[in-house]
Amino acid sequence: MRADAVRRREAIVRAARRLFAEAGGSIALDAVAEAAGVGIATLYRNFESREALVEQVALAILSDLDDATAELAEHLRDEPGPAWQAYVVRLVELDLGALAAALSVDLAGGLSVLVQDAQTHSLTQVEEALNGVREARLVPADLEALEFIVAIGIATRPQPLAVTRAAPHMVERLVGLVIAGLRAEATS
């Protein structure tokens, strides 16, 4: 594969990810191509279908999630509080809400085995890392990985511009309250 072709392919996935994060799924493929600085034909040459593109975006996000989780696990023993806080910040930046929207809109007919496996793997990692977090009393003992991730996803769904303008940083605040709520539940 030619080097420039690889670059273009990656640019397309990056652009798609950004657009999904801004709008929450159901983006026109023309718009993705334009955002990637690429002709529409190049997009279709690289991705057989919309589903194939969404799949790559999903895998990219899940891979980032794994990185973050690994980092959490690494620093959890030394300083659980800061590690946990940093983890949550990274999760917010992952646009998990956009991922959920994209998967549901564009892969409504069932996820591919590839994505399913990646999802399961990521959740298992989170589940493991959560053990340490539970021990540090930062979250309730019965908090499950799935519900935690879904909660973050809901809180970080792409918002209408009007909302962002009316109350900036509201997502960060919301997530902060959720984390505070989890800690309160853990210590009560």
Place this chain on the structure above:
Amino acid sequence: MRADAVRRREAIVRAARRLFAEAGGSIALDAVAEAAGVGIATLYRNFESREALVEQVALAILSDLDDATAELAEHLRDEPGPAWQAYVVRLVELDLGALAAALSVDLAGGLSVLVQDAQTHSLTQVEEALNGVREARLVPADLEALEFIVAIGIATRPQPLAVTRAAPHMVERLVGLVIAGLRAEATS
């Protein structure tokens, strides 16, 4: 106006509200008419434009919000805790998230004065009621009405079906955590 015409008009607003709540704005008007059990022509006869319909939905929701806020204010002195909890439950049922989505998608060109005024009025009511809540130490002293309502709106945005199936009652749980977080902030 003929009595059956009034019934149909109301049915249309109800159906639109329900569909907006399920899908989050940008519903085909044909679908609204069908859900209301009404011909598409009847919808266009009652509402000059999509905007006019969305506006009525918005006013209906804001009116319900006012009712809930009045009820909160009434019971706040006697039993602040339960009153606050009941209020939050009612807010979740209002589909404020769907309202935000609908307003932003369909009334992107600026809200009508009617809706703006209703919005301002509702927020003022909430702001007043919050005084009692703050005194009861259920929320931080500096919590503003707007950010509280926006937070509830974000948490109650319509979710993809897959999310609801993967983690049922997650919205309630999330809102519960936010409330717990607010209380924790208030007493720390």
Place this chain on the structure above:
DNA sequence: TCATAACCGGAGGATTATCGTCCGTATAAA
């Protein structure tokens, strides 16, 4: 430097979704 295989862009026809009008029919009200 050159030959060539790999790759690109974007115009444009096809497809699909939604809109909103029109008119023959039905029904509430007096």
Place this chain on the structure above:
DNA sequence: TTTATACGGACGATAATCCTCCGGTTATGA
């Protein structure tokens, strides 16, 4: 019973998105 008011849904118009096709460009290796 009469009639003004209101209804339904088919249908042509409009708009958005899809995705193929082909003349032209560029990376790569000798």
